[in-house]
Amino acid sequence: MQKILTALCDSTRRAALAILWDGGEHCVCELMDRLGASQSRMSRHMKVLREAGLVLDRRDAQWVRYRRNPDLAPEFAAVVTAVLAAEHHTELETT
Amino acid sequence: MQKILTALCDSTRRAALAILWDGGEHCVCELMDRLGASQSRMSRHMKVLREAGLVLDRRDAQWVRYRRNPDLAPEFAAVVTAVLAAEHHTELETT
DNA sequence: TGCGCATATGCGCATATATTTATATATGCA
DNA sequence: TGCATATATAAATATATGCGCATATGCGCA
Numbered sequence: 001m002q003k004i005l006t007a008l009c010d011s012t013r014r015a016a017l018a019i020l021w022d023g024g025e026h027c028v029c030e031l032m033d034r035l036g037a038s039q040s041r042m043s044r045h046m047k048v049l050r051e052a053g054l055v056l057d058r059r060d061a062q063w064v065r066y067r068r069n070p071d072l073a074p075e076f077a078a079v080v081t082a083v084l085a086a087e088h089h090t091e092l093e094t095t
Numbered sequence: 096m097q098k099i100l101t102a103l104c105d106s107t108r109r110a111a112l113a114i115l116w117d118g119g120e121h122c123v124c125e126l127m128d129r130l131g132a133s134q135s136r137m138s139r140h141m142k143v144l145r146e147a148g149l150v151l152d153r154r155d156a157q158w159v160r161y162r163r164n165p166d167l168a169p170e171f172a173a174v175v176t177a178v179l180a181a182e183h184h185t186e187l188e189t190t
Numbered sequence: 191t192g193c194g195c196a197t198a199t200g201c202g203c204a205t206a207t208a209t210t211t212a213t214a215t216a217t218g219c220a
Numbered sequence: 221t222g223c224a225t226a227t228a229t230a231a232a233t234a235t236a237t238g239c240g241c242a243t244a245t246g247c248g249c250a
Contacts, residue, residue: 001182005104010238011097028197041239043198062196062247075181082177086170087096105208123227136209138228157217157226 004076007052008083012037013045018084020055020068027063054080099171102147103178107132108140113179115150115163122158149175 007013015035019026032042046066049055053076056069072080102108110130114121127137141161144150148171151164167175 001178001185002104002106005100005178006237009097009100009104012238029195038240039197040199040241043196044238047198059197059246062194064197073181073184075177075184079174079177079181082170082174083096083100086099086168086174089168089170090096101207124225133210134227135211135229139208142228154216154227157224159227 001076003052004054004079007048007054008080010045010048012041013049014083014087016042016045016049016066017054017068017080018087020066021080021084023068023070025058025065025067027060027065029063031066096171098147099149099174102143102149103175105140105143107136108144109178109182111137111140111144111161112149112163112175113182115161116175116179118163118165120153120160120162122155122160124158126161 008017012035016031019031019034028039028042028046031037031046032039035042037045046055046057050057050066053072054069055066057064057066059065103112107130111126114126114129123134123137123141126132126141127134130137132140141150141152145152145161148167149164150161152159152161154160
């Protein structure tokens with residue numbers, strides 16, 4: 001629980017989760033580009049998400065592809081979904 | 096959003112929220128006792144919750160009574176509820 | 191084997207956050 | 221007014237977090 005909330009407490013990590021949450025696979029370089037984050041920064045953030053159990057990674061040739069962890073306990077998945085939904089909601093208001 | 100997640104990122108604050116989330120009013124001294132927190136610590140934690148918009152306070156004689164903010168936007172209330180539910184769930188597992 | 195791309199990590203710095211101690215403020219009551 | 225209770229806050233300190241830079245590692249390809 002604590003690790004998950006800590007992971008959710010950073011906007012770059014939430015943005016990465018928002019991209020991954022559809023279930024697709026995305027490599028670190030794609031996330032870097034889309035979020036405008038430096039390489040080391042992106043890598044570290046993904047490590048936090050991985051260690052919180054929110055995402056899984058898989059090496060594919062020279063890339064590492066991240067994806068949502070499908071085995072995340074439902075009550076934790078609900079937290080992530082609620083946070084992403086709330087953020088999406090407020091973004092729409094701000095725009 | 097950021098303030099709400101920061102507020103949720105501390106176990107003492109989550110425990111206080113769990114007590115307040117039923118809608119009742121509770122003074123700081125009660126929260127101190129129930130959570131085993133020192134006075135200044137409890138006061139600061141409640142300030143974080145208040146500034147995140149999660150709770151409201153009201154002075155009643157020499158006490159300050161805190162309660163859940165009923166006007167919290169539903170998408171944020173959903174986040175809090177999901178977090179408290181997840182925590183409650185894991186507590187049951189651990190016990 | 192050597193090179194280049196993709197990713198991870200150690201290190202140091204700056205900033206944020208939490209905690210304790212001490213003190214200040216507000217209220218009720220004698 | 222003076223004291224007790226309840227709460228807030230300031231100062232000092234410890235700890236955590238995020239970041240960039242440099243470097244290491246893994247992989248494909250020539």
